[in-house]
Amino acid sequence: MEDVKIFADTARKVLQVISEMKDQNVNFGEGLKRLEDTLKQVVPLFEEGRILDLESNDRKQKGLEILIEKLRKGEELLQKCCKVESWNICLKNRYSRMIINLDEAIRRFCQRELQVEIRRQKKQKQRDRNRDREKFQELLLRREGMALQQALNVGLFAIPELPDSVVGFGIPLKELKIELFKENVTVLGLCAPGGCGKSTLAAMLCQDEQVRGIFKDKIFFVNVSENPTTSKVLKRLLEEIGGGMPGSNLIEEDASDQFQFLRRQRDSEPMLLVLDNVWHESIIEMFLPRTQGYKMLVTSREIFGTYDSKYILKTLSHQDSMTLFCQTALSQGVNEAYEPDKDILNEIVRYCDGFPLTIMLIANSLSQQPAMNWRNMARKLSKGSSILDFDEKLRKYLASNLDSLGDTLREFFLDLGSFPKDEIIPASLLIDIWCELYELESEDAYVNLLNLASRNLVNLVGSWKIAMEIDANFNELFVSQHDLFRDLAIYMNRQERKRLIMDRREIGLPKSWRKQENHHLNTRLVSLCTGEMCSESWYDLQLPEAEVLILNFSACNYALPLFMRKMRKLKVLIIVNCGWTHAKLSNLKTVTEMANLKRIRLENVSIPSLREFTMPLMNLQKISLVMCAFGQALRKFTINVSSVLPNLVEVDISFCHDLVELPPWICDIINLRTLSITYCDNLSALPERIGFIRDLELLRLRACTGLLELPDSIFKLRKLRFLDISDCCDLKMLPDLMGELHCLKKLDMGGCLDLRTLPPSTMNLVHLKEVICDEEAASLWEPLSSRMKITFLRKEHNLDWLGVDIGHLS
Structure with missing residues (x-):
């Protein structure tokens, strides 16, 4: 050597x-x-x-x-x-x-x-x-004499015991088996938040007769959270399937190599490996050999990219929740005098939100308690208390869903507690908040929203695929959340005091807020949910660090709080009226005194006269108007927009049914880069001067069904890169000089049923890369098909999930 x-x-x-x-x-x-x-x-x-x-x-x-x-x-x-x-x-x-x-x-x-x-x-x-093979084979022969059920429930690979009766999992079990038996599925993910019953369903699958008939004694169930290192599991797995010696001193990498080699050797031998409660995708990869007959079922709170297919376990229906609650709480033969009536049961079970663990914990806590305790819990829940207030073990378990989140993602989750119960939250609203609160680009904020969804902490409703496009349209994407997770966010916010969140109150603010020691001086986000408020209803709160203010109410008249004048760091103002008529706002002068304000969002309010805006909003960059009433306030009033709104770059108007024409002064916003007008069905024309918006890059006119034509001056928008006229079903032609839009990269004209000809100048759109249209209109673009992508997109616009009766605002 x-x-x-x-x-x-x-x-x-x-x-x-x-x-x-x-x-x-x-x-x-x-x-x-x-x-x-x-x-x-x-x-x-x-x-x-x-x-x-x-x-x-x-x-x-x-x-x-x-x-x-x-x-x-x-x-x-x-x-x-x-x-x-x-x-x-x-x-x-x-x-x-x-x-x-x-x-x-x-x-x-x-x-x-x-x-x-x-x-x-x-x-x-x-x-x-x-x-050592002979010695090991002797051990295997001795194991073969064991009964199958006994083999399934001994040692490291023991399948959890099931209760005598499992409620609500009959259909999920059938659906899970269908996914597992698909030929192209090796790794199946069973995903849901903690407390939904993933482990129970996985155990039911392992003990199902059809599953046992296929995999026989080669079913292995591993609780990963209790065995965080894979080397021990791999060694024992090798012992069980005949590829290693008991007690052999293998490092993790060698054990993984042996396991993969052995699976290749036994390619057709059926085997089912269940990895329960997996937190990290790297653990799955250690067991990944893709061979015939080998299947993996992985239960996790997060949706991993390793899965060939995934099954999302839903929470229980109210009927199944009632059955499970009664089965748990009343199974011990309690005295009839202690049994609550059905209304009280319904009230308590409804707040358990369909989580089996929550139902069983609360049911056990009330078991054999006097009826007075049941009535007391139902009364407190109906007055706004959370089910989490009654069980510390439940709080800790639900909080464990956040253990794998980084600091930023955890803050995003806690922000979701700022919205009323059962509310469908517009993704665009969340992204506005997160961009300013955490200094992010909208795409980065959206990625974090997707990360929350992949961990089953939120549900995404609507056109999430559209939101992934380069034009970043988040207007048709909405976010919902389990009530228990919202309650968890509120509970944790109370402990940390980084956010000031007030649930629905009809009679103003809590009296305790009058005291100086209860003021949240370091709060960055403030969310207040009230009824009708006048100027006298507000206290003089001290919120010098607040950067986001959410005012959620249900009223015909609403006075903005005067303490807003002191919120010098405020960047985002969101005003949402949940009532049945458009609300009239007062105290609007307070808005003009917030020099750092960057984004304003108004929902279901009457747009006020701009005469009240006496001071310029120098830093305002985005205005969003949703389901608002315009009346004559904006159309008849002239404004020197370059001095009042010098840095405005985005205007977003949605579901405003009385919007017949845009106010002319919009064309004077020379720095405007994005103009989005969607679902405004009475908008009949755009201003001819729209071509004066020199910096406009994105013009969205989706579902403006009353729009008959585009102004000729549109050819002057030399920086326009995306034009969306989808579902403008009365639009019959494009401007003759359309071909002058040399920067145009994407055109969405899907649903333009009457648009059957193109002006000759469109052949000059040399930078056009994608056209979205109906299949019948594809032939119009045939001359350009060699250098661009033509996408057929079938859209189904169903507004039921908005949770709002759009028709009443017409």
Whole structure:
């Protein structure tokens, strides 16, 4: 092994020269750094004997001798590098290439010999295992005499015992089996938040007669949360299926290699591995060999990308929840005098939100309690208390759903507690908040929303695929949340005091807020849900750090709180009226005094006269108007928009049914980049001066069914890159000079049923990359089909999930 020692000594000398070169500020770029890193990695391999058996093979020994000689020349080369003048670029380049060649030679040699050594070690391990095979086979034969049910419920792979009666899982079990037995599914994910019964359903699957008939005694159930390291599981799994010896001292990587090799050897042998309560995708990958007959069922709170298919377990229906509650609470033969009436039962069960764990914990807490305790809980729940207030164990368990979240994602989750119960939250609203509160781009905020959805902490409703496009349309995407998770967010917010959240109150603010010590001076987000409020109803709250204010109410008249004037850091103002008529706002002058305000969103309110806006909103960048009434307030009033709104870049108007025409001054917002007008069915025309908005990049006119034509001046929008006229079903033609939109990259004209001709100038749209249209209209774009994508998109606009009767606002 003399040559091995010589190589190591020579390499250390080279490293010493490199260190001296650094001290002298001799710079030979990335090649020198790579050589240093390579030597630091390979020298220990030689010193520790990882490069073996070189002298027993003449070819290998000769290769090492050549490498040592190259290394010695490399040492001489580095000495020369120290003497090269900084101006001699040609010589520096030549020496740099020589350093890179030396590095690559060392890497090739070591990689080749290490791989040979690893194969040699594995062959030796295989020989060791084969010597012990007979002993292990004897153990397996003894196990075969065990009853199947007993084998399924012993030791590490024990399947959890099921209760005598499981409620509400009959249909989910059938649906889960259908997914599992699909030929192209190897890894099936069973996903849901904690407390929904994933482990119970997985255990039911393992004990199902049809499943046992296929996999027989090769069903293995592992609770991963109780066995966080996979090496122990892999070793025991190898013992069970005949690929390893009990107590063998395998590292995790070797065990994984053996497991994958054994599965390939037994390709057609049916086997079901259940990994229960998995938190990290890397654990799944250790068990991933895709061979015939092998199936994996993984239960997790998060939807991992490793899954071939996924089954989302829903919460129980109210009827099944009632059955489970009664079965749990009343199964011990309580005295009839203690039994609550059905109305009280309904009230309590409704607040359990269909979570089996919640139902059973609350039912057990009330079991054998007097009827007075049941009535007291129902009364408190009806007055706004949370079911979490009654069980600390339940709070801790639900909070464990957040353990895998990073700090930022956890803050996003807690922000969701700022909205009223059962409310469908517009994704665009959340993204407005998160962009300003955490200084993010809208795409980054949207990715975090998707991460919450993948962990089953929120549900996404609507056109989430559209929101993934480059035009970032979030207007048709909505977010819903289980009430229990909302309650959890509120409970945690009360502990941390970073957010001030007030649930629905009809009679103003809590009296305790009058006291200075209860003011939330460091609160960054404020959410107040009230009834009708006048100026006198508000207290003089001190909220100097607030950056987001959400005012959610149900009223015909609503006075904005005067304490807003002191919210100097406010960036986002959201005003939402949940009532049946448009609300009239007062105290609007307070808005003009917030110099840092960047985004305003108004829902279901009457747009006021702009005369009240006496001071410019210098930093306002976005205005969103949803289901608002315009009347004559904006159309008849003229405004010097360049001085009042100098930095406005986005206007978003949706579901405003009395919007007949845009106010002319919108065309004077020269910095406007996005103009989105959707589902405004009475909008009949755009201003002819719309071409004056020089910086406009995105114009969305989706489902403006009364729009008959586009103004000719649209050709002046030389920066326009996306035009959305989808579902403008009365639009019959495009402007003649449409081809002048040289920056246009995407056009959505799906649902434009009467648009059957194109102006000749459209052939000049050289940068157009995608057209979305109905199949019948595809032939119009045939001359350009060779250089762009034509997408047929079938959209179904169903507004039932909005939770709002849009018709009453007409």
